[in-house]
Amino acid sequence: MSMLRGIALRIINLTVILLVVLIVIAAVLSGPASQVLKDTIQRETSEMVTTIMLHHPMTPAQAEQLKQTIIKQLENAYGLNKPVYIRVFYVLFNILSFNWGFSYYPDAYGVPSGSVVSIIMSALPGTIILDTLGILLSALIGIELGLRAALKYGSLYDRAITYYGAVDSGIPQWWVGILMILVFAVYLRLIHSPIVFPYGGIVDPQYYNVWLYDTAKAFINPKILASLLYHMVLPMLTVFIVNIGGWAYFARSVVLNIIREDYVTFARVKGLPQGQIVSRYIMRPAMPAILTSIFISIPFIIFGGFLLTEAVFQWWGLGYVLNIAIVGVPTPDMPVILADTYMSTLLYIVLVFILEILIYYIDPRIRESQG
Numbered sequence: 001m002s003m004l005r006g007i008a009l010r011i012i013n014l015t016v017i018l019l020v021v022l023i024v025i026a027a028v029l030s031g032p033a034s035q036v037l038k039d040t041i042q043r044e045t046s047e048m049v050t051t052i053m054l055h056h057p058m059t060p061a062q063a064e065q066l067k068q069t070i071i072k073q074l075e076n077a078y079g080l081n082k083p084v085y086i087r088v089f090y091v092l093f094n095i096l097s098f099n100w101g102f103s104y105y106p107d108a109y110g111v112p113s114g115s116v117v118s119i120i121m122s123a124l125p126g127t128i129i130l131d132t133l134g135i136l137l138s139a140l141i142g143i144e145l146g147l148r149a150a151l152k153y154g155s156l157y158d159r160a161i162t163y164y165g166a167v168d169s170g171i172p173q174w175w176v177g178i179l180m181i182l183v184f185a186v187y188l189r190l191i192h193s194p195i196v197f198p199y200g201g202i203v204d205p206q207y208y209n210v211w212l213y214d215t216a217k218a219f220i221n222p223k224i225l226a227s228l229l230y231h232m233v234l235p236m237l238t239v240f241i242v243n244i245g246g247w248a249y250f251a252r253s254v255v256l257n258i259i260r261e262d263y264v265t266f267a268r269v270k271g272l273p274q275g276q277i278v279s280r281y282i283m284r285p286a287m288p289a290i291l292t293s294i295f296i297s298i299p300f301i302i303f304g305g306f307l308l309t310e311a312v313f314q315w316w317g318l319g320y321v322l323n324i325a326i327v328g329v330p331t332p333d334m335p336v337i338l339a340d341t342y343m344s345t346l347l348y349i350v351l352v353f354i355l356e357i358l359i360y361y362i363d364p365r366i367r368e369s370q371g
Helices: 002-030 032-055 060-078 084-096 116-151 156-169 173-190 205-213 215-219 222-259 262-269 274-305 307-313 318-327 334-362 364-370
Strands: none
Touching: 002 084, 002 334, 032 060, 084 334, 116 156, 116 222, 116 274, 116 307, 116 318, 116 334, 156 222, 173 222, 173 307, 205 215, 205 222, 215 222, 222 274, 222 307, 262 274, 274 334, 307 318, 318 334
16 A cells, blocks of 8 residues: 555656646747747748749738738747747647647658657657667666676776776767768778668668658568668667666676675575576666666657767657757757657656656565555
8 A cells, every 4th residue: 555655646746747847848938939939930921921022013011011911820820929828838738738739840850741749750760779779788788797797896807897888988979970980881882892881861762751651661661671770780889889888887886886785795605506696686686776777868868868879870760850950940940849858758757657666676675664
């Protein structure tokens, strides 16, 4: 019963956090960001009226009247004619109901409808494939390397893992990505190597329409799937190179602290097998810290953590989309940025909730304290 009460309280706390974050975002969008949208409407309407005048001559008074009519209609459509406090609740409702509207610059993304939902959904598979899968595999490999290093504390292998983790943590992922392109895409072509890799993209150009319009169909097409795997080699290697060392160093530090505990020493004195000591007395107490680090990392990786890396490889994922929404268009594409931020916060809260339940079952100390 205490567990259910604790989970209920956690849900309430996380929901409050989500609402506070969304209210702040809605207030920003309804205030300062609204002026950006108004300026954009003014500028684009002036350009539109100028173009119309080239084909349909009119007096300056008529042109100004047409301009003001168009501006008024657009401001009504975006709700800019309402008071700020009304716009805040309007934006908040749309966020929660996934009614994210349309991008200001749909042509920049290539998604046919231009709706923000379509843009986010078309980019989500690429991010899950590269970023989430890449970081999970990196974490699994790195944790195994770090565990072995801790068990061989002071050895040459342990020192190598320590140095690699320290160096690895200071290398920008986007910089490694550029090096990978220069070596395996540019240089191999210059020496006429029989094996070369693409400069970027998620699939070959002839398959882009299928990927953007019907991603599920792309996964069951052998040619498109092969193209996806081919384009994923360099980005995935980049993720591995940059992240494995950090996870190994982190796991090594956690395991070293646990190895010094009295219950581990007692288990060794009892003569228990090494495998049982590692699985029951070392890894199980270490899992809450490791799981926390992995779960907390995933939202930031998916929604912007790999922004520059996806941009370097032109990998169609949420980081690349966010990059376009921020710097790839004349003015910030607020609907896309808003959707990205909301999904990041929502995913973070869901993962924290799942993490709380997992840690409850993994760590017996928490169950005893709530029992």
